[in-house]
Amino acid sequence: MQQMKRLLDVYVALQALFALSCCFSDAEPGPVAGSQSNGDRFRIEGRAIVPGVKTQDWISTARILVEGEEYVGFLKTDGSFAVNDVPSGSYVVEIVSPSFRFDPVRVDITSKGKMRARLVNYIKTSEVIRQPYPLQIRSSGPHTYFMKRETWGWTDFLMNPMVMMMVLPLLIIVLLPKVVNTNDPEMRKEMEQSMNMLNPNPELPDVSEFMTKLFSKGSSKSSGGNKGTRSIAPKRR
C-alpha cells in the first residue's frame, strides 16, 4: 500500500506538471458526472476500422462501451458509431468485439461540450497524448485467445541441449583421432598441455568424492565409530 502511495505521489507531481504544460481549457478533466445538474448531454462519435475485413462480418457482435457498461453504443453498417446522451466528464471508450482487438481511448468532454481524445494511461492519468477526434479506432488484429501447443519435431529433438551434449562429444571421440595426426610429437605435446588445462583445480573438492564421503558417513553411523571416514582419509590429497 505504501508503495502505491509513493507512486501516486509521483504521479500527482507529474499531473501538476502536465496541467501546467497543457493548454487545454479543462486541464483537470474530472467534473464528476453526478455533480452536473444542467443536464447537458453530448455525443461521442467515431469510426472503427478492421483492416481487410468487411464491416458486415463483425459489426453485429461488436459494441461500444463507455466506462464499462455505463453508456452503450452500436456500430453502423459503415463502421461508424455514436454514443448519445453522455454527460460531460472523462470516459474510457472501448470497442468490444469477440473477434477483434481494439485499443481503448479516453475521451474528455468539458461542460461546454468540447471534446478531445487521448491515449488511455491508467498510471499517469492526466498525461495527454492526443488521438484524433472524432475517434478513429483501428483494430490491431484478431484476438489471440489460445496458447500454442508445443509440437514435436526433429529439429527440436536435435537442438535439445541434452542431445547436443551427448552427440557432440561422441563426434569428437570418433572423428578427432582421424583428423589429428597423433604421431606428430609437436601435436602430442600441445595436447598434453591442453589436457593439463582441462584438469580441474586440485584445491577444489571433487563432487564424486563428496558423495562417497556423504554416503560412507551414513553407513558409518550404523557400524559405529568413524572407521569409514578414516579409510577414506588417505585418498584425500
Place this chain on the structure above:
Amino acid sequence: MAWLVVRLAISMSLLYTASAVFEDQVGKFDWRQQFIGKVRFALFDTHSQASKKLLLATDKNVFASLNSRTGDLFWRHVDKTGPEGHIDALLMYGQDAVVVVGNGRLLRSWETTVGGLKWETVLDTGSFQAAALVGVQDFVKYVAVLKKSAISLHDLSSGSEIWVENLPDSDSVQYQTIYSGGNGLVLVLGVVPNSHIVIVEYKIEDGEIMNKKSVEAAWMSSLESSCAVVSSGILLCVDQITQSLYTLPLQSAEQTEMRQIHLQTLDLEVVSGFRPVLTSTQPNPAQPPLSEFFLQLSPDHHILLQFKDGLIAPLRDFNPAYLAAFATSGERTVAAVMSPKNDTACSINLFSADTGRRHLDTTIIYHMDPNGGKPNRLYVHAFLKKDDSVGYRVMVQTEDLALTFLQQPGRVVWMREEALADVVTMEMVDLPFTGTQAELEGEFGKKAAIQDGLLPMVLKRLSSQFILLQAWLAHLWKLFYDARKPRSSVKNEVTIDVLSRDEFNLQKMMLMVTASGKLFGIDSKSGTILWKQYLENIQPNSVFKLIVQRTTAHFPHPPQCTLLIKNKDTGLGSLYVFNPIFGKKSQISVPALPRPILQTLLLPVIDQDYAKVLLLIDDQYKVTAFPSTKNVLQQLQDTASSIFFYLVDSSQGKLSGFRLRKDLSTELIWEVVIPTEVQKIVAVKGKRANEHVHSQGRVMGDRSVLYKYLNPNLLAVITESTDTHQERSFVGIILIDGVTGRIVHEAVQRKARGPVHFVHSENWVVYVYWNSKFRRNEFSVLELFEGAELYNSTVFSSLDRPHPPQVLQQSYIFPAPINTLEATLTEKGITSRHLLVGLPSGNILSLPKLFLDPRRPEMVSEQSREENLIPYAPEMPIREEWFINYNQTVSRVRGIYTAPSGLESTCLVVAYGLDIYQSRVFPSKQFDVLKDDYDYILISSVLFGLFFATMISKRLAEVKLLNRAWR
C-alpha cells in the same frame, strides 16, 4: 511433502503464468448458451417467403434476430440495462426494423440481415406514448413517434426529422395513440379521462393541424387498453360497465358523438371483473386496417367480429379459447386461435379472417409442459404454400418464459428457455452413482461386514467383479456398435437415467434458480436441461436462497435441496424442498414460517437421515429448525452453546451477533454499530463452507514459516460513504470475528467509491473499487498472518486468540471495468488459486492470485526470488490468453460459480448473466492427469525402439563373444 507440492504448483504456475485454453480444447469441456429474456415484441420477417428471420425485443433490453427454423441467434444487440435501454416499440418494414429506446429518447433503425445500425436519432425528452409507421400512397416512408406533449415525424430511410409539433392542450389531454390509414394524414388520439376524446389531424408533409375535434366519452378512462381502429378509420371502443361497444368514424365531420352498440344485441356479455380487450390488425401501414377484429370477453372467451356499414356482426365465437392472433401473408389475413383440447394439450387452428371459416387440416397440437406455466402469448407466422393455401407456424410464449416454435401437425421445431436469462442463484450437486456402482459401495458398508461371514463376502466380491466385467463388456460392445455407424447418426442423448458420476466427478448437476421462479436441472457436461420446474405464485420481487441439505453421498437416501423463497417487501418466506437430481418435489413436511425470516444457517449437524440441519431465524430472533425431529432437537440442545450467528441491519448500520440457547431462543452477544450518517454497509461475506486450505502457512525465503490467520468465523464487511462527493467519498472494509464481534482489522480507501466487488477466502480478502480521483479501478488485497508461530495449531477458537493478526495490504491498478469477481475452488486446496473476473466485454479473466500478493517486493532480493514473488508493478496485466472463455463471451455477467471437481487440478466454473457459460479451469495446469497432447506415439515408439535395440545388441554381443571364444 505437501510443501513440496505447493511449491511445485507455484513454480509451475510461474513458469506458465496461468492456465490458458488451447485451440483444440474449444468446445471439449465448455459450452455457452445465449438467451434474450422475456419477449415483449416479436415480428416475423414476411418480406420474402424464404426469410427465416424472427425479430425479438425483450424486457432485458435485448434486440435480437433469431433463425426461425432452428431457434439459434443470427445476431443480438444488448443495450444498457435499466430504463435508458428499455425498448418501447418495435416496428418493421421491409429489411429495416425501427426501434424506440429509452422512453422515447432514441429512435434506431436496424439493417436486419447484417445486424448493423442504419441510423440513430435522438428525440426530445418526454415520455413515450406510441409509435407508428406512416405510409403515403401505398409506400411506407415515415415513422411517427408520439410523446406526451409532442409528435414528430421521421424519414424511414435516413432518420432525419421531417417535423415536430407540440400537441394542443397536452397538460390536460392524455394523448395515447397514433393512427394513419395511408391517406396523407396522421391522426393523434387523446383522452381526457371520464370526459371526452380528442382527435387531432396532422398533414404528413409539414405537420400542419388540419382538423381538431373532441367527442364526448364520459365512460372512458384510457384509450390504449380498450380501443382499436378498424376498417377505414373507425374508432372502436369497449366498455365493461355499460356492456357496450362504441364506434366513431374518425374523419367524418357529421358524427360528433360515439354510437353505442349494446353487447346484448350481439348476444354477448363481458364477465364481471374482466377488462375486455379489442384486437385489430393493419397488415400494411399504408392502408387502413381490416374490418375484422377480436373481442376478448373473458380469459378464455374470444369472438371474431366484423364491422360493416356501421354494423357489427359476429363471424365466429371461440369459447373456450385462450389466445388469438392475426397474421398476414401477401393479401391473405388469417387468425390463429388456441383452444384447450384436454388437460395437457391445446389445439391451434387457423381461420380465415374475413369469413371466420376454418381452414382444413391446419390443426397444431400444443402439449403443455406439466411442470411449466400456461401459454400467454401467441405469435403467428403465416406463409403461402405452393398450392396457394395458407400455411403457418406459431411461437407460443408461456408464463415461465419458455418459447416454443411449432409447426404442423404439432412438431416442436425448437424451444428456448428464456427464464435462464435471469439466473438468480445456483448450486452444483454431484451426480449419483449408477446402480452397479452403488451396489459395489454397499458391499463395503458396515452392516454387511458384520452380518456376513467370510464365505458370503468372497462370493459377494466375486459377483460384484462379475457385474463389473459385464458392464465393461457392454460398454465395449456399445463402443464397437457406435463406431460402425456413421458419426452423424450417433446421438449423444443425455437423460436422467443414464447420468452417473464419472471417475473424476467432473460432470455434475447444475441447479439454477431463475427470477421468474423456474428451477432448472442442467447437465454440466453438455448443457442439456434435464428437468425444469415452474413454481407458480412467485412474487416478482422475491429473493431466493438455495441450500443443499443432503448430497448424493448418502445412498439410499435421496439427495435433498431446499429453496428458501422470500418476499423482499414483507420478508415472509416459504420453503420448497426437492430432489436436485430428478427435480421432484419432496414429500417432507415443511415448517410454516409465519414471521419474516432474517437469516438462515446451515449447520454441520446431521439428522438420522444424513440431512444437514437448517436453522431459520425470524424477526423476533426465534429459531426454527428444519428438519426438526427429536434427534435433531436433542443434538441442537447439546451443541447450542457453540452455535453462533450474526445479523446485518444495513438500514440502521447494525451488525449483531447471537448465540443459540438450549430452548432454541437466542441471546445477543455483541453489537457493532456503523453510523449510517457517515457510511452504509454494502455487503457482508464470510468464507465458503466447502473451502479447504491445504497449507497452514507460507515458507519464506529464509526457510522460516509465516503462518496464516485462518479464522473460519471471520466476516468481511464492506462499507461505502454516504457522501458521494468525489473528494470525500471512501470505501471501507472491516474484518470482524463473527463469534466475538471483535474487529480484527479496518481499512479505508479514500477518494474511492463503489460498486465494490470482493472475494473472501483462506486468509485473504481481495476487493475492487473505483478510484474516483484517478478514474480507474483498483484492486486491493488484504492478507492476514499469525506470524512466525501458531498460537494453537490444533484447533482454532475465536474466543482464545490473544494476538491480533499481522495484516499486509497492497493495491494495484486494474485496467478494465469489472462486473463480478470470484475465486477458484479445488478439492483439497493444494492447487494455486486464481481470481475469476467477469468483464463487461463478456470475457472471464483468470487472474493468478500470485499477482495479488501483498508481499510482492518493490526491490527484488535473493529471498523474494526464492519465494517466487513477482516484483511489484502498479498495473495489473491483462492477457488475452487468460480469457478462459475465448470468444464465447458472456453478456452482462452477473455471477460466477465455482465448484471443486474430483481432480485436484480442476475447478468447474459457471458464469451466468444474460448467457450461461460452463467450463473448467486448471489454475496450476493439469498436473494430475496426462495432458491432452500427451504424445503416446512418441513414447511408445521410443520404448519399442529401445527394446529392439537391446535385443539386437544382445544378439550381436553374443555373436561377438562366440567369435572371440573360437579365436
